[in-house]
Amino acid sequence: xxxLVCISKTxxxxxxxxxxxxxxxxxxxxxxxxxxxxxxxxxxxxxIELKEADPSTVIHLVTVGGADCxxxxxxALALGGDEAIRVNADSHDSFYIASQIAEIAxxxxxDLVFTGKETIDYNGSSVGGMVAExxxxxxxxxxxxxxxxxxxxxxxxxxxxxxxTDKVTLPLxxxxxxxxxxxxxxxxxxxMGARSKPLNVVEPxxxxxxxxxxxxxxxxxxxxxxxxxxxxPEELVRLLHEEAKVI
Amino acid sequence: xxxxxxLDQSEGQIKKSSLEAASYGAKVAQQLSTSAEAIVLGNVTxxxxxxxxxxxxxxxxxxxxxxxxxxxQVYAKLIAEVATSIGAKVIIFSNNFNGKAxxxxxxxxxxxxxVSGAVALPDTTNGFTVKKNVFSGKAFANVTINxxxxxxxxxPNSYSITTTDAKAEVLPFATTADASKVQVISTDKVVGxxxxxxxEIVVSxxxxxKGPENWAMVTDLAKLLGAATACSRPVADSDWRPxxxxxxxxxxxxxxxxxxAIGISGAIQHLAGVNRSKVIVVINKDPEAPFFKAAxxxxxxxxFEVMPKIIDAVKKLKGV
Ligand SMILES: Cc1cc2nc3c(=O)[nH]c(=O)nc-3n(C[C@H](O)[C@H](O)[C@H](O)COP(=O)(O)OP(=O)(O)OC[C@H]3O[C@@H](n4cnc5c(N)ncnc54)[C@H](O)[C@@H]3O)c2cc1C
Ligand SMILES: Nc1ncnc2c1ncn2[C@@H]1O[C@H](COP(=O)(O)O)[C@@H](O)[C@H]1O
Numbered sequence: 001x002x003x004l005v006c007i008s009k010t011x012x013x014x015x016x017x018x019x020x021x022x023x024x025x026x027x028x029x030x031x032x033x034x035x036x037x038x039x040x041x042x043x044x045x046x047x048i049e050l051k052e053a054d055p056s057t058v059i060h061l062v063t064v065g066g067a068d069c070x071x072x073x074x075x076a077l078a079l080g081g082d083e084a085i086r087v088n089a090d091s092h093d094s095f096y097i098a099s100q101i102a103e104i105a106x107x108x109x110x111d112l113v114f115t116g117k118e119t120i121d122y123n124g125s126s127v128g129g130m131v132a133e134x135x136x137x138x139x140x141x142x143x144x145x146x147x148x149x150x151x152x153x154x155x156x157x158x159x160x161x162x163x164x165t166d167k168v169t170l171p172l173x174x175x176x177x178x179x180x181x182x183x184x185x186x187x188x189x190x191x192m193g194a195r196s197k198p199l200n201v202v203e204p205x206x207x208x209x210x211x212x213x214x215x216x217x218x219x220x221x222x223x224x225x226x227x228x229x230x231x232x233p234e235e236l237v238r239l240l241h242e243e244a245k246v247i
Numbered sequence: 248x249x250x251x252x253x254l255d256q257s258e259g260q261i262k263k264s265s266l267e268a269a270s271y272g273a274k275v276a277q278q279l280s281t282s283a284e285a286i287v288l289g290n291v292t293x294x295x296x297x298x299x300x301x302x303x304x305x306x307x308x309x310x311x312x313x314x315x316x317x318x319x320q321v322y323a324k325l326i327a328e329v330a331t332s333i334g335a336k337v338i339i340f341s342n343n344f345n346g347k348a349x350x351x352x353x354x355x356x357x358x359x360x361x362v363s364g365a366v367a368l369p370d371t372t373n374g375f376t377v378k379k380n381v382f383s384g385k386a387f388a389n390v391t392i393n394x395x396x397x398x399x400x401x402x403p404n405s406y407s408i409t410t411t412d413a414k415a416e417v418l419p420f421a422t423t424a425d426a427s428k429v430q431v432i433s434t435d436k437v438v439g440x441x442x443x444x445x446x447e448i449v450v451s452x453x454x455x456x457k458g459p460e461n462w463a464m465v466t467d468l469a470k471l472l473g474a475a476t477a478c479s480r481p482v483a484d485s486d487w488r489p490x491x492x493x494x495x496x497x498x499x500x501x502x503x504x505x506x507x508a509i510g511i512s513g514a515i516q517h518l519a520g521v522n523r524s525k526v527i528v529v530i531n532k533d534p535e536a537p538f539f540k541a542a543x544x545x546x547x548x549x550x551f552e553v554m555p556k557i558i559d560a561v562k563k564l565k566g567v
Pocket of ligand 1: 013037452453454455456478479480481482493494495496497498509510511512513514515516517520530531532533536548549550551
């Protein structure tokens with residue numbers, strides 16, 4: 001079994017969000033970068049669990065990004081991937097990224113491609129579905145549980161107001177979210193071992209981006225909170241009814 | 248040329264978030280001086296002619312039992328077929344769970360640039376640029392779509408439904424659907440509850456409520472207001488509440504008209520899932536709780552003392 005896990009880098013969840021160059025670029029100065037939580041906690045850890053259950057499993061990681069991604073790729077390798085591929089390109093266009101990943105996936109003939117539910121910076125929720133279409137494979141999105149028996153996967157995915165259990169035969173693409181696995185911390189052995197694992201850098205294939213970011217805006221500053229005395233909570237209900245008109 | 252809107256259905260009924268998409272799509276069609284048409288897949292019990300009320304002229308249907316379960320692979324192919332046959336240049340979805348599964352595939356199929364998480368009408372004065380949420384609601388990006396066909400996935404609750412009085416023409420679309428490679432074994436829906444992602448009012452509790460036995464103050468208020476219930480991550484992690492209620496960076500992102508937060512500190516990762524709410528109310532005994540900075544209304548006080556009085560006042564307001 002060969003699994004490809006898509007790993008992306010995002011600013012730490014507490015990073016200050018600001019923009020530079022006339023609001024056309026994210027101001028990355030002093031920002032701490034992390035593995036996108038969905039990719040790390042759910043996609044990667046579930047892949048590692050599958051390998052623990054069947055040690056013949058091979059896990060490859062793929063990242064589309066510049067050399068500044070290498071520290072987070074090493075961390076992902078320390079958690080448990082076997083080897084990593086970095087496609088040396090910087091883009092925020094989902095189609096461009098998905099095309100690069102699909103290219104790697106085709107060459108490696110993977111049985112399973114795991115992505116995170118979404119990147120917490122650009123919030124596309126798109127790369128997984130695009131990779132699936134490019135590979136002409138089924139796509140199960142927003143998976144909360146994943147089990148394998150032979151080449152049949154049983155997957156629970158979130159639907160509006162509940163969940164659905166699906167059965168799909170490999171190969172397939174799955175986007176992973178909470179429920180798939182529990183967060184892990186890399187141990188010393190993993191960290192040492194990661195240094196000698198292969199991190200192959202490849203050049204991108206030529207693809208036209210379909211979208212481009214023209215500019216960023218910050219939301220208008222919020223007016224300060226209107227406080228109601230704890231002695232007269234009914235006043236809050238009146239304000240919500242008469243002033244805010246939401247109840 | 249036309250604008251095509253995908254109407255998502257559940258058990259035969261068109262979802263509210265799709266009616267928002269329909270209203271939005273009708274407005275985009277107006278902007279581009281063209282017509283708005285819709286597509287719906289599977290068996291629908293709703294009166295589809297009434298979709299005209301949302302500004303849609305024609306509804307294309309593919310009425311096939313096999314399409315009652317959404318498989319993105321099958322759906323994307325059919326939608327692409329309809330889009331091509333009517334010459335759709337802009338295709339609009341709700342960015343709900345199904346939208347997130349189908350739009351990326353359709354984007355590849357039609358080589359159509361996709362903006363997911365749109366929050367406003369496109370700016371067509373110079374190209375085609377759509378504002379979307381980024382950084383989990385902490386900022387917006389204005390994304391230009393550079394392709395001939397464009398796909399927009401509109402965030403639920405970010406465009407108001409507008410209605411007129413009109414009837415849509417319902418047109419069965421003749422085609423054959425591929426067999427799905429995804430076999431649905433079971434579905435499990437919380438019945439009688441409002442899905443969190445569609446709720447206009449959400450009442451939410453955090454660790455400040457001390458334990459699951461105290462949740463009546465959340466569920467009672469929710470029931471009175473016709474609201475959905477939510478919670479912070481540690482609450483779901485401790486199994487005080489079901490996991491699907493967890494909102495925030497790693498849970499669900501919601502944008503109701505009213506978010507009522509009780510005993511939640513307002514950590515940045517929690518705010519990431521709720522900061523698009525129109526009105527935020529915070530009940531917290533700590534005046535320094537970060538949530539007050541994001542709130543519109545608040546009470547600095549003990550939830551155990553304040554909430555019963557709030558519930559009484561709401562009962563009075565609702566006449567129950
Ligand atoms: C990468 C990452 C992702 C995360 N994702 C999420 C996420 O998606 N969603 C999420 O919620 N969290 C998330 N977290 C966790 C987040 O950082 C906070 O730890 C969490 O939101 C705190 O939950 P809480 O407010 O319920 O609890 P606490 O922080 O313990 O706050 C409890 C609050 O209740 C108040 N209180 C106590 N007693 C009373 C009383 N009697 N009456 C009124 N108020 C009272 C206290 O003053 C306090 O403000 C994430 C963290 C990380 C690192
Ligand atoms: N640059 C990238 N390199 C590798 N994987 C990525 C990249 N961007 C996104 N992904 C994967 O696709 C998922 C969805 O991303 P997005 O569509 O951008 O929200 C992420 O959780 C990752 O698993």
